[in-house]
Amino acid sequence: MLSIVNETETKVFQQNQLTVKIYPTVQQMGKAAAQEVADRICNLLEGKAEINMIFAAAPSQEEFLHHLISDQRISWNRINAFHMDEYIGVLPDAPQSFGNFLRIRIFDKVPFKNVYYLNGHATDLEEECTRYTSLLSQFPTDIVCLGIGENGHIAFNDPDVANFNDHKLVKIVKLDHVCRQQQVNEKCFETLEQVPTEALTLTIPALLKAKWMFCIVPFKNKAQAVYRTIHGDISEKCPASILRRKEKSSLYLDTESAQLLNL
Numbered sequence: 001m002l003s004i005v006n007e008t009e010t011k012v013f014q015q016n017q018l019t020v021k022i023y024p025t026v027q028q029m030g031k032a033a034a035q036e037v038a039d040r041i042c043n044l045l046e047g048k049a050e051i052n053m054i055f056a057a058a059p060s061q062e063e064f065l066h067h068l069i070s071d072q073r074i075s076w077n078r079i080n081a082f083h084m085d086e087y088i089g090v091l092p093d094a095p096q097s098f099g100n101f102l103r104i105r106i107f108d109k110v111p112f113k114n115v116y117y118l119n120g121h122a123t124d125l126e127e128e129c130t131r132y133t134s135l136l137s138q139f140p141t142d143i144v145c146l147g148i149g150e151n152g153h154i155a156f157n158d159p160d161v162a163n164f165n166d167h168k169l170v171k172i173v174k175l176d177h178v179c180r181q182q183q184v185n186e187k188c189f190e191t192l193e194q195v196p197t198e199a200l201t202l203t204i205p206a207l208l209k210a211k212w213m214f215c216i217v218p219f220k221n222k223a224q225a226v227y228r229t230i231h232g233d234i235s236e237k238c239p240a241s242i243l244r245r246k247e248k249s250s251l252y253l254d255t256e257s258a259q260l261l262n263l
Helices: 026-045 059-068 098-107 125-138 177-185 204-208 220-231 239-245
Strands: 004-007 010-015 018-023 051-055 079-083 085-087 114-116 143-146 170-174 198-202 212-217 249-254
Touching: 018 026, 026 051, 026 059, 026 143, 026 212, 026 249, 059 098, 059 212, 079 098, 079 125, 085 098, 125 170, 125 198, 204 239, 212 220, 212 239, 220 239, 220 249
Parallel strands: 018 249, 051 079, 051 143, 079 114, 143 212, 212 249
Antiparallel strands: 004 010, 010 018, 085 198, 170 198
16 A cells, blocks of 8 residues: 655655655755664664664765765764675775775775675685675674665666575675666776676575665666566565565655656
8 A cells, every 4th residue: 555645845655564755856865864874873772782784885875875974973883884795806996896885985984893895806705605694694784775776686686696585695696787787877887898797795685684774776777676666566576676575674765766656
C-alpha cells in the first residue's frame, strides 16, 4: 500500500518495509540523508561502546558524505568502517579504486577507530574474501550506507550474480556490461576496455545483516532502477528490490532519480 505524506517539499511514502523520501535537489537529499544517518549513529552510540558501518563508493554518494563528515556530533573514534566492493586488479591508490575514493572523501577526513579495506590487488583473492568475511563476522554491521546501480545492483551484486540467499559474505564476481558502461558514463574510466571485468563484493545477505540501511540514489540515470526497485518484482533481476523486505531501511531520492514514479 503506497501512501504519500508531504513534509515541507519532501515527499515520503512507504513501499512494503522500505521508507522512500524524495527531495527537490541533490543537495537537500544529501544533507537530509546525512542528518538521519548521524542521528542514528548518535543514538546507537548511546547504548554501545562502538559501532560498525559499511560505505558505498560512487559519485552518487559525494553530497551525502560531504554533509556526514561535517556533523560535529559524531564520535568517529568509536566507529569501525568498511567498504562494500572493490575492483580486481586496480591498485589501492588508483583514482578508480573504491577504497581510495572513500579514503579521500571520508576515511582520511575523520578519525575512525579502524578502517578495513578490501584489497582487489591481493595475490590470493579467495583468501582476501576469507579475511574480509572474518572481519565482518568479528564486527557485526550496524549501519550500511549504499547506492543503487543503473542495473539495480547493490554493491557489485549485478543481476546475473545476485543471490538473495547467498551463503557467502564476500565473493568474486564478474561485472555485467551495464555496470561497466556506467563507470564510463560517470567518467570513472575513459573507455569500456579500461573498466575491470571482475570485482570483490559483499553479498546481499552480508549487506542485509545490518540493523539499519540508508540508500542514497540521486541523478536521472538511476530513474529506471529506482522505478524497478519500488514497483517491480522483488527479484534478483533488480537486486535493490530486496530493500522492500528490509526493516529499518530508507531510500533517499532527488527529483531526477524519482522522475518515473509519477507522484
